[in-house]
Structure formats: structure tokens, C-alpha cells
Amino acid sequence: MGKKILIVDDEVHIKMLLEQTLEELEDDFGVELFTASDGEEGLELIRSHRPDLVFLDIMMPRMNGYEVCRTVQGEEGLENVKIVLLTAKGQEVDRRQGLELGAVRYMTKPFDPDEILGVSKEMLGV
Template sequence: MAAVDEFLGKVLVVDDDEVIRQLIAVNLTLEGFQVETALDGQDCLDRVPDVRPDVITLDVMMPRLDGWTTAARLRGGDGTGHIKIVLITARAQEEDKRRGMEIGVDAYLTKPFDPAELIQVVRDLAPKKD
């Protein structure tokens, strides 16, 4: 676990399931990340300018705006194309993974996921500190 005074970066956790959203947020907070949450893709896009995350964990199946569309808008947006995106979804088909990679996501984890694996993926994607 990271030292309390070590800042690892900002993560925006996006999932419509409160239990999963809080599980991810707690694990990343304990690891030393500054964590904000969003309820769905539209909420994510609305919050990104204020939060300015380094990494976004993004569910795929959500109301209002799904993860595919959200990721594509982030990749194509002014000032958001650099944000690292981790899709976290129950959709484990190869075509789903391929679709994510075509959009340009940086990592793809399937539910149920191992919290330690998630932490490692986010650590690997977060900006490196000197």
C-alpha cells in the first residue's frame, strides 16, 4: 500500500452500480489515488473538465450514455484524448475487447475483477512520479 503522503494521481470511477463504484473507489483511495466518482457516461463527461483525471475506470453497460460511447467521446474530445481509460465490464467476448481496443482504451478488465489487478493496471497507467 502507498504511503499516505504519496500522491499517485486522480482517478474518475464511472459505474452505475453503487456497490462496484464504491469497491473500486475504496481500493484506489487506500492505494493513494485521489478518487472521484460518476454515475454513468454522461455524468463522466460532465465531470471530466472539473476533475481532470489521469485515469478513468469505465463500466460499459450504463444508462443514459454507455461506456463505448463515453470512451469514444473522450478519445475524440479536445483536452481529453490523453486520459487513460480502463474499461471494466462483464462483457468478456473477444469482439467486445477488440471494440474497446479499436476505440483506444488503454486496458480492459472483466467483472468479476481482482482488486489487486485493478490497482496494478491503474498504477501502470497513472503518470510516473520522479
Template sequence: MTQKILIVDDEPNILILMEQVLEELEDEGVELLTARNGEEALETIKTEKPNLVFLDVMMPKMSGLQVCQIVKQDLQMNDIYIAILTAKGQEFDKQKGIEVGADLYLTKPFRPKEVLEKSKQVLGLCKNI
């Protein structure tokens, strides 16, 4: 079964950067999906059921925190790993992310290697040597 990663950000440059960071996973059969706002993200999550979601917080139509809360608490889709990826790095913001059910909270600017390693870990693609 194909594993899927959904990248959600309203900033085109971030979407492009994230796709570049994660494109090597496509060789492992991982499908990369994108969404540009909270509503689109929620629809994609419902229809595609990605294994991993990188979710921006500040977006049009619906914030990443709202999307996360709906997915984790209302829809009970706890098998979807949600990583909040945001410029909001205050402890208060992190706490909010954890409260709504985020599995991971990363702040921008992020380290591409960290994003790639975490993705491999979540999808079980780590090469055990």
C-alpha cells in the same frame, strides 16, 4: 499536481468495491472521483481531467464506449488513460473497446490486486526496488 482517478459505474456495489481497492492510493495524494452514468462521467472528465478512468460499458444515459469515443476521438484527450471495466468479455466486445480508444479492457469480476497494480503503473506510483 494532484493525480485523479475517476470510477464510473451505475452499480453502487462496484463503486464501493473500487473505492476500497484504490483507497490506499489516497495516501499517495491521489484523488478518487466517481460518476454513476455516462453523461456524468463525460462532464467529470471535462472538468476534472482525471489521469485514469475506470469505465463501465453498460450504463444509463450514455454507454462507456460512447464516453470513451468522445473523450479519445472527439475531444482528443489522449493523455487520459481509459480502462474499460465490464461484464462483457467476448472478443467482439474487447475489439469494440479498443476501436473506440480504450487503453485497457478488464472484465468483471476483476481482481482487485490487478486493478490496484495497473493504477499504480499508470500514475507512475510503482516503487522501483
């Protein structure tokens, strides 16, 4: 069964940049990529597809990244989903809150595509 990555961001250009960055994993390792435009849609996809890794924006309509993180952590069967929070807010307090809610990593925007790729490979073990 192939690995799955979900990208959840309400900003279209960021979503596209992440997809372009991660396409290499699709080509080389058969990783499946999914995208969602807000937290609610992201949570639905996490429940239905059980991705191995989620790149999750914090500031989003309908349900923010922290709420998605908290919900995923509290649900049975989702404990293996690794969440990397992406945010324009680089404050230590935000980072700490994200990690306390169960995120495995906290990355600030603008991000380095090579770093995103590196983190993805590390988290997926490819």
C-alpha cells in the same frame, strides 16, 4: 499537481469496491478519487477534472462506456486521459471494440482488486 482517478459505474457496490481498492493510492500517493453513476455524468467529470485514469463501466444508462470513450478520444485536451473499460461482457469482439475506441485496457468483472491496484499504479506511474 496530484493524480486523479475517476470511477464511472451505475452499480453502487462495484463503485464502492473500486473506491476501497484505490483508497490505498489516496493514502500513499495523494491520488484524488472521483465517482460518477452514469456515462453522461462521467463525461462531465472527465471534461471538468481531466483525470489521469478512468475506470469506465460499459453497460450504463444515459450513455454507455463505448460512447464516452469515443467522445473523449474525439475531444481536444482529453488525449492524455487513460480509460480502462470494465465489463461483465468478456467477449473478444467487445474487447476489440473497446480498444479500437481508444481504451488502454479492458478488464472483465468480477475483477481482482489487486489487478485493479496494479493497473492503476502502472498507468499513473507511481
